[in-house]
Amino acid sequence: MSEARTPLRAACVQLNAARPLDDVLATAEALVGRAAAAGAELVVLPEKWNAIGPKERMLEAAEDLSGPTVTAMQSWARRHGIWLVGGSISERLDGEPRIRNLSLAFDPAGGLLAAYRKLHMFDVEVDGRAVRESATDRPGDELIVAELAGWPVGLTVCYDLRFPELYRALAVDGAKVFTVPAGFMLHTGRDHWEVLLRARAIENGAYVIAPNQHGSWDGNRMFGRSMIIDPWGVVIANASDGDGICVAELDPARVDAARRQLPVLQHRRPEVYGLGAGASALV
Numbered sequence: 431m432s433e434a435r436t437p438l439r440a441a442c443v444q445l446n447a448a449r450p451l452d453d454v455l456a457t458a459e460a461l462v463g464r465a466a467a468a469g470a471e472l473v474v475l476p477e478k479w480n481a482i483g484p485k486e487r488m489l490e491a492a493e494d495l496s497g498p499t500v501t502a503m504q505s506w507a508r509r510h511g512i513w514l515v516g517g518s519i520s521e522r523l524d525g526e527p528r529i530r531n532l533s534l535a536f537d538p539a540g541g542l543l544a545a546y547r548k549l550h551m552f553d554v555e556v557d558g559r560a561v562r563e564s565a566t567d568r569p570g571d572e573l574i575v576a577e578l579a580g581w582p583v584g585l586t587v588c589y590d591l592r593f594p595e596l597y598r599a600l601a602v603d604g605a606k607v608f609t610v611p612a613g614f615m616l617h618t619g620r621d622h623w624e625v626l627l628r629a630r631a632i633e634n635g636a637y638v639i640a641p642n643q644h645g646s647w648d649g650n651r652m653f654g655r656s657m658i659i660d661p662w663g664v665v666i667a668n669a670s671d672g673d674g675i676c677v678a679e680l681d682p683a684r685v686d687a688a689r690r691q692l693p694v695l696q697h698r699r700p701e702v703y704g705l706g707a708g709a710s711a712l713v
Contacts, residue, residue: 431604434581434682440607440637441470441677442656443517444669446645447482451491454480455502457673465675466510471579473510475503475517476641476656477588477611478531483647485566492522492529495542500534508540513578517611517641518548518587520567528568533585533611535576544576546585550593557617559650563589575603581680584636588612591626594633601634601695606685610640619653624665632663635688635695637680644672661688 443461447454458479465473480499481491493499499519507514514536521532531548547570552563573596574585584600584607591610600608608630614623623642631638637660644654656669658678667678689695 431575431577431582434606434680434685436580437682438471438579438581438680439469439677440472440639440658440680441465441468441474441675442639442641442658442667442669443473443475443479443675444641444644444654444656445476445479445673446643446652447476447479448645448647451481451498455499459502459506461673461675462506462512462514463510465677466512468675468677470512470675470677472513472515472581472639474515474609474611474639474641476643477518477613478520479517479611479643480519482613482643488520488566489529492520494522494524495534495545497522503534504536504540504542507536507538511538513537515578515583515585515609515611515639521547526568529566530570531563531567531587533587533609535578535583535585537578543578544574544585546570546574546587547572548587548590549573549596550589552589559617573599573603575600575605578607581607581682583607583609586610588614591630594630597630597634597636598698601636602698605634605636606682607637607639607680608634610638612640612642614642614653616651616653619655623653623655624657627657627659628663628665631659631661633694635661635685635692637661637685641669661685 521530584605667676
């Protein structure tokens with residue numbers, strides 16, 4: 431994995447996918463084009479950007495790596511000459527009843543560079559509202575750091591944000607940027623979204639690119655507030671309400687300065703954290 435040496439202009443795409451696929455595809459295509467026109471070299475879509483809703487819709491929308499959504503992302507990357515992280519989509523696997531929450535990364539030629547399957551299932555109950563992602567989805571089992579535009583980028587998805595050990599492991603593996611495509615809900619997002627994103631940036635001295643869905647589906651309201659955060663924890667770009675983008679420049683010198691001033695990656699003591707031999711290497 432090479433070191434990031436040149437600045438990188440990055441963008442979040444914010445949209446609502448609780449609409450027919452043709453409408454969502456047209457909206458996403460236009461927003462990706464806007465981001466590219468604004469100079470973005472790396473564009474990141476939100477979680478389940480092609481379809482969100484009850485489990486029946488998620489299962490119906492699932493596709494394999496030759497599906498229409500994947501083909502569309504490849505064409506957008508190629509047309510605009512950009513690096514594209516396709517947020518996440520629902521992946522169908524032959525012979526498996528459950529789907530995967532899949533994040534794909536493409537190069538400017540439309541080539542598939544990396545595939546990350548969300549590790550942590552969103553099985554929660556908050557304010558009497560229960561969500562059981564594991565009823566439809568099967569978790570992945572692999573950490574992914576992909577080299578995009580010369581930058582080592584750790585791929586994550588939504589609920590992963592609540593597991594700091596994942597981000598520390600990605601940073602130890604060389605990541606200087608984390609992508610966090612999400613469908614964060616209003617009832618947790620208003621208190622936790624920005625706090626957690628800034629924490630992941632600060633504790634690892636890394637940029638965080640976090641595109642979120644907005645709007646609602648079946649009474650479930652999503653928080654929006656897509657943002658990009660620098661390695662000191664400063665929000666350097668923020669999307670307004672509704673469909674839109676936010677764009678910021680990532681500077682490798684900012685990562686180097688944060689990690690030099692607060693060298694937490696060097697000061698780790700995994701041998702005394704009490705996580706056991708297998709887990710200690712990831713702390």
